[in-house]
Amino acid sequence: MSNVITASHLTLAYENGAKEVIKDASFSIKKGEFVFITGPSGSGKSTLLKALYGKIKPTEGNLVVGGLDLANVRQSKLQELRTHLGIIFQDYKLVNEWTVAKNVVLPLMIAGYSVDVQNTQAHRLLKHVRLAEHADKFPLELSGGEQQRVGVARALAKNPVVILADEPTGNLDDYSSNVIWDLMENACQQLETTVLVVTHKIPTIFSLPYRHFIIESKGVYEVH
Amino acid sequence: MKFIKNHLMFILPLMAILLGIEFYLVFDRTTDSYEKGLKEGYSMLVVTKKPMKLEALQSLNKHISRSEKIERKNIVSKIAKGVSHSSSKEILASLPYFYNVGLDSYLQTSVLEQIKTDLEADPNVKKVETFGSSYSSAYRLFSFIKFTLKLFIGFMAVVSFFLIIKQMEIWKYTHRERMQVMEIFGAPVILRSGILFKVAIVDAFFATILTSAVFLYVKFQWAAHSGIDMMMQNKEELFRLTDIAVLLGAALLIVIIAVYSVVFSNRGVQE
Incomplete structure (x- = not known):
């Protein structure tokens, strides 16, 4: 299997390089792998995730995602890469003025799919996350767990190469968390999507084989 | 109600700028003909x-x-x-x-x-x-009126510009969430700013229509029945059809600057 993500001697920093968060990290992740990244608060988990979708540029080293080196990337190429990623946030990041269905098809809208295709896909995706009856509601009319399911449906909308999830169950109860893990396991298993999850704690109910990286003292280490 | 208020908050300062531009155009034309009169009469x-x-x-x-x-x-x-x-x-x-x-x-x-x-x-x-003294006094009076009106128009434009900036800050807050989410998922600038452009262009058209209506009223109703010779004689200078194009062009330019400043100031904000 080919590498989907490769980091070599990667350094990430804020304040123009003055505040290093990750230093000289090297790792690679293959297509279809499920990866957990854990570490204490403030260790740089979310920073690494932001770097993976190009929000933060590497200060040193290389970070290649989907064949694109994020250390030297043009804005247009970065936009194109983001259309192949599914991103899930702890705070859902749904557009509250849009209906659930419109939120779900955002990646398709950006890719320029027709309204008919968008409608069909919205129905299919919402059925998949068991929210079909909520299509015309607005995000704030849903519970936290339901909103996160909308977030997962949106992340899956365009069959992404990689799903990046930042504490996806951080605000959810156990039942809702289990539903979300289940959906992500399915995506990894059935679509061979690479899933990279930043979390405080690996769920006990998780059934798939996975890799585990821990961020400590600015380093990224794999736990075997 | 909120919808109307949001639109008016942009339309009114935009109208003030357009009124300023139209005043300038009208003033320039009428002073041109006055200058011509002075020149020919001298x-x-x-x-x-x-x-x-x-x-x-x-x-x-x-x-x-x-x-x-x-x-x-x-x-x-x-x-x-x-x-x-x-x-x-x-x-x-x-x-x-x-x-x-x-x-x-x-x-x-x-x-x-x-x-x-x-x-x-x-x-x-x-x-x-x-005959320098009579010429000079006419010229000085004329220059003074010209200067005061330009000053007033400039002042109006500056105040209106600040009101537009204020409205842009409200837009920035209102549309931030949507634009940031769209940016994360790779939407190009034109798509991210699409809704803002629609709103702003509609406002630009409204502001142009309202400003044109004010001057058309002045031209055909007020000036025609004002009894003021200068107004009645220079009625044609008060508003020309080409002014609509100038006003719309200016309104669209302001809108483009306003929208892009909102879009680019929303870029790179931490999620």
């Missing part, structure tokens, strides 16, 4: 020993555009009533030649003095009368 008197052609006067100063000879016979007939024919012939022979000399544009009094100096440098020119 002439200096040049007295020469021998007849002088326009080309000769123009070779002394390039601002001279026309010259009109004052018939000496008319002068003699007025000043020598009851005088014998031979005496009036003598008076005619001894009279110098008089010319009303017009200028190519409305000039400052210092330039008038320069023209006088240039003309008087010619030995054939006996005397030049510029």
Whole structure:
């Protein structure tokens, strides 16, 4: 299997390089792998995730995602890469003025799919996350767990190469968390999507084989 | 209600800027015609020993555009009533030649003095009368009115611009969430700003229509029945159809600047 993500001697920093968060990290992740990244608060988990979708540029080293080196990337190429990623946030990041269905098809809208295709896909995706009856509601009319399911449906909308999830169950109860893990396991298993999850704690109910990286003292280490 | 308020908050300052632009256009046109009137109505008197052609006067100063000879016979007939024919012939022979000399544009009094100096440098020119004091007072009054109106228009534009910036900050807050989410998922600028553009372009059209309506009312209703000669005579200068294009162009330019400043100021904000 080919590498989907490769980091070599990667350094990430804020304040123009003055505040290093990750230093000289090297790792690679293959297509279809499920990866957990854990570490204490403030260790740089979310920073690494932001770097993976190009929000933060590497200060040193290389970070290649989907064949694109994020250390030297043009804005247009970065936009194109983001259309192949599914991103899930702890705070859902749904557009509250849009209906659930419109939120779900955002990646398709950006890719320029027709309204008919968008409608069909919205129905299919919402059925998949068991929210079909909520299509015309607005995000704030849903519970936290339901909103996160909308977030997962949106992340899956365009069959992404990689799903990046930042504490996806951080605000959810156990039942809702289990539903979300289940959906992500399915995506990894059935679509061979690479899933990279930043979390405080690996769920006990998780059934798939996975890799585990821990961020400590600015380093990224794999736990075997 | 909130929807109308949001639109008015952008339409009103935009209208104020457009009104300023239209005032400027109208003022420029009417002052142009006033300047033309002053220029055409003004002439200096040049007295020469021998007849002088326009080309000769123009070779002394390039601002001279026309010259009109004052018939000496008319002068003699007025000043020598009851005088014998031979005496009036003598008076005619001894009279110098008089010319009303017009200028190519409305000039400052210092330039008038320069023209006088240039003309008087010619030995054939006996005397030049510029009528500088009446010309100067008219010119100063005209310049003062022009300056005050431009100052007022400038002030209106600055205040309105600040109101637009204020509204842009509200837009920035209102549309931030959506634009950030769209940016994360790779939406290009044009798609991220699409909704803002739609709203702003509609507002630009409304502001243009309302501003045009104000001036059309002034032109066809108020000016026509105002009883003010200057207004009634210069009615056509008050609003032209081409002004709609100028106003719409200005409104769209302001809208593009406003929207892009909102879009780019929302970029790179931490999620």
